[in-house]
Amino acid sequence: MTRPKNETVSPGATVRTRPGGRSERVRIAVMDAAVNQLATHGYNALSIANVAREAGVAETTVYRRWPTPADLAGGAVAHLAQTDNPVPDTGTLEGDLRTLLSQIIKLVHRPEVERILRAAAALDGGNAMSAHARESFWRTRFTGAGRIVERAVERGELAAGTDPDAVIELLVAPAYMRLLLTNRPLDDELLDGSVRRTLKAFDAAQKSA
């Protein structure tokens, strides 16, 4: 369980928290509390004071890491997404894309997630309070999902140099557009169609699992 010191401080590396360390336990407690508050009271009622109380930590502990309710909400959705939904690794690009989109469809059907997405969509990009939280949330999501594309390139299913963000965006954008704008169903037809079209759009090689 010990991790070489240089892994946490090597230049350019993400600073990692030891699993099980106090800082990681605090992070999990705060994120669980934020998810719970969002589910119970909604985004507009989300306050750092209430989240700190429920997590059993000092308010300053929360403020230091999540300076605004937008940061808390973004962190909470990322936490929810990562906890229940490890990035799929089924052995084929088709399997991975299908599992990823299924996870997202299930996730956005959770009332607290739907609420946060709608609240985020309502704010324009120039809203400074939300811009950082939003970018960091989507950066994390796209980077995680992008591993699917990298592995497909390694297996020879996608051409070298395929842009991971473009693949993930094409896969998921119709689902978000249906949720936020057109109100069309997020059903199996969408799931099948989005996976099939994404594979074709990026010339994915046929490969059996």
Added chain:
Amino acid sequence: MTRPKNETVSPGATVRTRPGGRSERVRIAVMDAAVNQLATHGYNALSIANVAREAGVAETTVYRRWPTPADLAGGAVAHLAQTDNPVPDTGTLEGDLRTLLSQIIKLVHRPEVERILRAAAALDGGNAMSAHARESFWRTRFTGAGRIVERAVERGELAAGTDPDAVIELLVAPAYMRLLLTNRPLDDELLDGSVRRTLKAFDAAQKSA
């Protein structure tokens, strides 16, 4: 300018308003006023009373056709989209898709349009007041744009039976996702990539203009 009577009453046909007729003049005046009110005061301040005053018509005239501010806003965006942006007919599927997406990118950069989209995204699908206006707005947009797909099928660029909604959705969804969620740029890379991927995803036949 006269239109045979049976064209307006034939079974199944959409009831049409004679261009230049009084009802059409009222519609245009109300829609222009709604666009203007949205641009000046934003979606949340949109009221039937103010729109009626600016259009120079009775409030009941507005209520009868646009019972809620959501109906007015949906109508106004559709009006704006149709007035400035006839459905493209360039002779090739690629040209039509490129022109359509360019129009949409320009349109969503208008502050009043961006505001309405964000306000619409903030409301959940169960919001009865907005559901009708929303569905009718998107139905109109997709049906208009769907002509692009129908003409491509007629020219042999797309297979018979290609679902027009699916083509248009794949083309435009990444742009809306960037605008509403990820805040990534709506730039030429998006335009080129979305057109190219949509053509590939639906096996469009190469065709020179």
